[in-house]
Amino acid sequence: MGADGWPRRVLLVGAVLVAWPVHAQERGPGYSLYGTPGLVDMPTGFAAPDADLATTIGGFRGDLRTTLTFQVTPRISGSYRYAGLDENTYTPTLGRPSDRLVFDRSFDLRLLVLPETELRPAITVGLQDLAGTGKLSSEYIVASKQLTRVMDVTVGLGWGRLGSYNSIGSTGTRSQDTLGEGGVPSYDQWFRGDVALFGGIGLQLSERVRAELEYSSDAYADAVAGGELDRRTPWNAGLEYRFDGGTRLSVMALHGDKVAAQLTFVTNPKAAPLAGGREEAPLPVIRRTPEAIADTSWTEAPAPGIADALAAALGRDGLVFEGLDLSPRKATLRFENPRFGAPAQALGRAARSMARVLPASVEVFELVPVSDGLALSTVTLRRSDVEDFEFRDADAMNARVAVQDAAATARPIAETRYPAFSWSLEPYVQTGFFDPDRPIRLDLGVRARAAFRPTANTKIAGAVVKRIAGNLADTPADNSGDLPPVRTNFPSYLTDGDPGMEYLTAAVFSRPAPDIYARGTVGYLESMFGGVSAEVLWKPVDSRLGIGLELNRVRQRDFDRRFGFQDYEVTTGHLSAYYDFGTGIYGQIDAGRYLAGDEGATFTLAREFNNGWQVSAFATFTDASAEDFGEGSFDKGILLRIPTSWVAGQADRSSFNLDLRPIQRNGGARLNVRDRLYPKVRDFHRARVDDSFGRFWR
Amino acid sequence: MTRKGTALLLCLLAGCGSTGDVNARRDLFLSGLEALDPRAPEPLTIAEVRSFIPTALERVEGGLVLVEQPDADRAEFFSVAGRNGSIVTYGSDSQTTIALDGPVMVATRGFGDDIMSADVDVLPELLAARQGGSYSRVLRYLDGEDRTTSIRLDCNLRPTDPANSNFIEYCGTAELEFRNVYQVDGGRVVLSVQWHGPLNGYLTINHLR
Known part of the structure; x- marks a missing residue:
């Protein structure tokens, strides 16, 4: 928290009066039902403060939307959405709603082209559902201006869904086809077809209450056809209440027919609940006396x-x-x-x-x-x-x-x-997202680990897991496509291999030369594969760049997660480049052959915060065809790493990891070998030491 | 349930093991549970802690301060834990520390939103000489990203009585201001109210010995 962000406060302590800095409270924009900065259902041109992370859960009967929006840079934001549409709206079917939701993922990008100034509105260009099956696809150019302290106005031009009502013209024709198996940017449709105007106003009624009125250019054609919505008017209205701590509740009236509700949670990795943490104080330094410094007599008879x-x-x-x-x-x-x-x-x-x-x-x-x-x-x-x-x-x-x-x-x-032995028993939570039948699946269980280290650089380690409750194993296995089922059989590992041995490996680590680190691992490397793994990493302490090579010869394990193997065997490995751009941006490319024998590369881009937060996105492109890969066309996902220390204000290296990846398919699947070198090595190199130096005396 | 059974249940719920990190996480989990327990004893109030002043003076040798957080109605005794030049670090039972340059707070640890370090210029000398004066101060904190943020303030110290035994220190920037008070008795500051930061507000420091 900097001096600028401090809230206005008046304190009276004894006879001492203090006035707090007067600052307009940073409100942050409202979020629409699409979970992006917007009014009720229409987007605005405003961007959220840098690094704001907003989760919205909202919708109305037959239309449920959950969205995660991250302000990646002050100008660019990305949204990941999981929306459930009524079956009869999803595949427009005349008649009544079926009350069964079909879930679909979608992804948005927004670029703040011009930030707001005294005279000029904020102007944003947005791509909504830019790579999905296209149910929510829209593109827009929208301008918003804070007119007075309490009123903002928005006007925009929309294509796709946002151009579907009362269009004022058209720009080419909009293809209805989906590229590949979905999940591929549908650039052939962007800014094509009918275009319409939308807009609205927002009114700040009090510090906590905001009202919104908008004119919607979305015809909701499928919902109307499916009998889900009776679109009586293009006007929508909403009322939002903001609680302390970034939570908001809104209620909306849609098209004179539906009542919608939404919960919004806004957090920002830059604002820790307790800056600096509350772990115990370090021991104070004791200053030596000059006489003691000169005294080296202790070396003759070391105490x-x-x-x-x-x-x-x-x-x-x-x-x-x-x-x-x-x-x-x-x-x-x-x-x-x-x-x-x-x-x-x-x-x-x-x-x-x-x-x-x-x-x-x-x-x-x-x-x-x-x-x-x-x-x-x-x-x-x-x-x-x-x-x-x-x-x-x-x-x-x-x-x-x-x-x-x-x-x-x-x-x-x-x-x-050495030798040293350690063990632990800890509960675990394992999640699975985006199963079309069930958005979230969860397993709760216990993991027992043990490690024996005969010498400083050798380790024999193993873990056994036992599920206590959960439904992850109920995920239907979908082995469609011609790739070997290297990942899609995971439910069988959870049902047949419970309890199961997660890993049992012998590993050796070494530093053969300056700047070089090496690892060799043999055994049951992960739940589904066992074999041999070798890795070498080049990473000078001052370098932003690291280069690694990993080679593995592995065989698929039996579903019971004991000692047996199946027939499938593969050589897999990657050449990796790791780069720390030094501005909180980190990039990684891993090129090589994946578990199913497909070849290609994984691209990872992350926004990293000094306190350990990380928001990253990755995508893997391999020579496996979209048909072989199946739904989604290629592997991609978003990962959130939230450090325990940020949440709890206590020193702890662990973190909550949220892996928002569609259920993993067989293409672009990497081996999950433990103790990869780069994350380990990077920690105590120059960049991380400097970045964290504020805590040296903490 | 037997003791072994309880231990196993605790393991399954919160984790346990032979390494410090696992057990630290378990303790964190348990302290979270304790915070939710309505039957947990309330921490002592400032008034209750003050009643132990005579006992503390008796038991502790050397420097002793009582630090009170009026906002939270909490107080704790601190005794000398280290000395580095003119700065003395006092530590408490709850493993928090406060470092004082003479009577002036220059660092804390474990309070939350701690003063990481501070430049206090000639203030300790002015107080020792019982004189007013003008100077500048810097207070440093960690922000939510663990980066150092500093506040630079212009300050002045002036006595509020002819005997020069009560001083008010006024510090301000364009954006914030605070007023600390120092009460001098027998040649040393015996009581002070000093601004810690945005989270904790003012601390009252009884310089008992």
């Missing part, structure tokens, strides 16, 4: 227990001590960070512990964060800086910290550290 004391101090912060190399002026610490999402916070805590525990003559600290035996980087800092900068701006400390490759750094590993 036992320095390493133990350091291990205990690190343990207090949830860090794991791996080894210490101690000389009169320099100390090298290897440690693991299972706790902090912000790498700089883990480094700061470790540095504080070193400053408290190590003999006073030790001036140079080398911190080597380690994961699965891989030294991720060497972070070098001076102890006197830790003392001098404890109460200064974190940027000042950041400038004095060196992040370098760890290949040449000492590798102290305490004798007592």
Whole structure:
């Protein structure tokens, strides 16, 4: 929260009076029934504040729409919608509504062409349902202006559905065909066919209540034909109430016939519920005396227990001590960070512990964060800086910290550290979305994990899952298409393999050369495949670019998820490029052969936030034909990663991951091998360390 | 239910294991449950905590402060946890800390929306000398994205009585202002009301010893 965003508040404490900054409350636009910035059913030209994430659930009888809209940049927003239409509207059938909904996905893009100024309206161009089966397809150019403090006006031109009522002309003909098996951008239809005018006004009746009136250019032809809607008037009206915390409830009157309702939840990854978190305070730094600094007599008879004391101090912060190399002026610490999402916070805590525990003559600290035996980087800092900068701006400390490759750094590993055994038992939730019969399926269960690490860089790990309740296994298996059923049989794994062994692998990790990381894994790699997997990654600590190569020879596992295999065997692997654009945008390309033997590439683009939030979209294009792939034509989806620490205000590396992907088909399916190198390695490289440095002293 | 049965149920519901991260998540889950429990004992109010001042003075050696959050009616004792130059860090039982440069708050941890660091210029010296003056201050916080945000303020300190034993510090920018008070007795500040930030408002700090 910055000074600008603070709400107006008046506080009286004792005799002390404070006036809060007066700022027009950032309201954010209203959202239409389509879940995009709009009035009742029509879009507006307004964009939401950067990074706003809005979820809407709304509709009326026979027409239910759930939409997730993300303001990707200040100008571009994307929406992912899951809409259920009455069967008799979906395939326009004369007669009465059937009261059975057919669900369909759709995707929108909006571009704010011109932002609003004193004189000029905000102008947005939008593509609605740009790649679906076309039921909701529209394109529009719309202008909106905040006329007074309480009134805004909108006028727009629409094509497709938005050009279907009282059209004023037409631009070419609009094809009715769907490209491929759906899911392909229907660019041959965009801005074609009849065009009509729409518009409306919004009135802010109070801080919380907003009224809207609009003239709709959507004829709702299919709904009228299906007997679902009696379109008596083109006018719609709506009333919205805004609660604290970003939730809104609206009620609308549609075309003089239907009453619609909508719930809207708006959140923004940039605004944490509790900025900075509320986890326990770090231990204060203890400043050495000049006499103690000069004293190196401890090296003649080193006091036992320095390493133990350091291990205990690190343990207090949830860090794991791996080894210490101690000389009169320099100390090298290897440690693991299972706790902090912000790498700089883990480094700061470790540095504080070193400053408290190590003999006073030790001036140079080398911190080597380690994961699965891989030294991720060497972070070098001076102890006197830790003392001098404890109460200064974190940027000042950041400038004095060196992040370098760890290949040449000492590798102290305490004798007592390995072999190590760990286990855990945790509940899990597994979701499946967009099954045409049931929008959301859910499994609840328990996962037991165990890991044995004979040495620092080897690991034998396994997990068993047991479902307690859920309906994920009821998903009908659809093996249509000519591709081997590498993913579509997943319900059989859930029914026959419960309880089932999720994975059981032996892995070895190494750093063969500077900037190079390697992994080899053998065993039951994931629920559906087992075999051998090898990966090499090139990623210099200062580089925005990482390049990886992974090769796997795998065989499909039996449905019972025990030790047996089926006949299908394949060599799969990818050449991957990872790029951190440095502006919160991250891109990844994985090109190679997928599980079904199809070849192609996966493109991922993500908006990343420093606090760990990530909103990403991916699409996979392979040489499998749209017919072989089946519904959707190719694999694509949206992933949301919401850090536990953001929600709870406590240090925790875990996150809630929402995988909004249509049920996975067999084309473009990647092996889910564990411990891939890049996410591990990237964490303690320069960019992430710098980005999180605000938490160094936290 | 037997103790083993309860432990297993807890595992299934909230997770358990041999590693710290799993258990931390379980504790988080349990503390969430506790917060929902209407029978959980209410934390002590400021008045209740104040009644323990004599006991605290008796039990704790060295510096002792009582920090009160009037907005939340909460208070806690803090004793010396570390000293770095002129700044003393005080820690509480609930693992929160407050760092004071003389009597002036320059950092906190664990309060939520913490002051990460602060530049307070000559303020501690002015208070020590019981003099008024003008200076500028910087307060730094983390925003929702964990980036450092700073507020730069122009401030002045002036006595409110002829004996120079009560001071008001006024700090402001174009967008916000606050007024801190410092009460001096026997050559040191014994009580102060200092602005912590937008979330917590003012803290009352009793500099007990």
